[in-house]
Amino acid sequence: MHEIGLIGSGFIAGSHANAYASIDDAEIVAIASKEDATEFADQWAPDAALFDGTETLVDEVDPDVVDVCVPTSEHRTVVETAVDRGYDTLCEKPMARTLADAQAMADVVEAQAVTFMVGHLLRFFPQYRRTREIVNEGGIGDPAVVNASRIGPYPAHAWNNWFADVEQSGGVLLDLCIHDFDYLRWLLGDVERVYTQSVRWRDERKLLEHAVVLLRFESGAVAHVTGSWAQPDERPFSFSLDVAGEDGLVEYDADDAASFEWYADEERGREPVTGIDPVQEEIEHFLDCVDSGTTPDITVEDAIEAMRVSLAAIESSERGEPVAVSEVTA
């Protein structure tokens, strides 16, 4: 049994708690939250002990694993607290708000030799995994041009509306597009340069931001990556992937792939049903690595490199010119 110390009680913490409920050999034994997490615990882990900080949680409960679901800018502090004490740690994406923070985290992970993984969730979506298998099997020849998008309204569900604070979240390019950046690095290898155009405006408490990044990979492949928090609230969140190669094409569009729909009273849903919860897959992979002592598929270096692509994209949007990822240093 893996005893889990969950840090955070917001939206993502809920998706993790939901996944733990389906994992037989894991149990949330403690929750640390700045907010009163009684209601959260009632829903997900009624027996969990509640704390107001990471330090007291780990010192008093001594869990097996710490799972970090707090705003990005707080990752470093929480991860350092846990890893420094030797706890295996799963951390939400992106790894950190700044490269300096990420590097400091990497240093303590290396020094403590714990199992550490950043949860780049897309790698556990069956449609994205299968796409990669097709590409790796030579099903489309060498990939040449990719379109990836992640489009929806502003995510107003976050605790304390922290996405709207760019100092905490990094905005769309760091928080949202990094899903595709990590996946595309996994699919195509390292990124040479990026060119970004982004727009941002505010409406009451919303940070409305829309960005398109052109990426040139070292392989020569080109990608057009769209991230949006700026869609009307009426537009459901959607995502797509289109990988064209010299010998073929793989396309996925969540809008077209709504294989399941239901309508009942006020509720309705339309979504692809795969029988797989990517969050559960991600956590199970991490726990497998904890058990076996192997390095997770998403390495610390991967998590840092994905961040560098995001930070290069942000820099490009500010400078109005292409930025080499190698230019981005702590």
Added chain:
Amino acid sequence: MTVAVGILSAAHVHTDAYAGLLTGREGVELVGIADGDSERGRAAADKHDADYRETDDLLAVADGVVVCSPNAAHEEWVERAAEAGVDVLCEKPLAPTHEGAGRIVDACEDAGINAGVCMPMRFSPLALEARDRYEESIDELRFVSGTNRGQMPGGWFTDADLAGGGAVMDHTVHLLDLVRWYTGMEVTEVYAETGTQMHDIPVEDVNVLSMRLEDGTPFTLDGSWSRPDEWTTWGDVTLDLLGTEGSVGFDTTGAQLQHTNEEDGVQWVPYRSDMNEGLIDDFVAAVAEDRNPRTTVREAATEVAVIEAAYASSERGEPVAVEY
């Protein structure tokens, strides 16, 4: 009145569609096809029960001509029509260079003929609906993205001397023209990532652009030749316009039936009206009413300037200001 329309050069893949539309329609007569390659011209004429004619003969009887030559020959064909005082509808892009496009505009305007380019998307029901909705619901435009990804056309389209380039030359203008038409703004700056990566051809097949409109609004476009030959249709045209109060978008691959048979496998078949029909009807009406077709050669020339900037950006690895 019956408008007499001829076709100058049958080199373009659209020749057949235009010839078909010019035949058997009220108010218009296909009075002949001329071509520097007489065999090709005769074959096209025979197919549509039209006359193959020498160019001067055709220009003597035609009120208007559709120029379906390779891009590099547009200038020569349009100038001959202009000299003869015959109205012109020219395939896109207008010319391989902005300078050449400018000479075509001058020739048409000096001769006082009505002249436009083939921009069928301006007659697409989806694009027209998007234009209406754009005008109704998007006050403050913030971002434009589109795709015009097609199959690699082959033939002279991949010959740099005849086409002037590859996917950038071929697949930039359709969406550029729509966005210019919707917004009334020109593109001021272009950044391009291009390459030849999917086909063994001497021109680029990757065409991914990140442009900027006059007011700073970003406009990105994937116009690559990235749909396999086996794909279910020739390509796509998609467009998304994002404003502060809403968004509008369309995808041409959505308005199609899926048709399966033994011979062709799975194919998508458009079920809405053929946009080429609107294009040809507009040209015939333009000739009859003595006005320009919907997209004028002057507008088309500005679009060639954007193409030129895209090539310059690709070469220099930086955003390039468009010189009009």
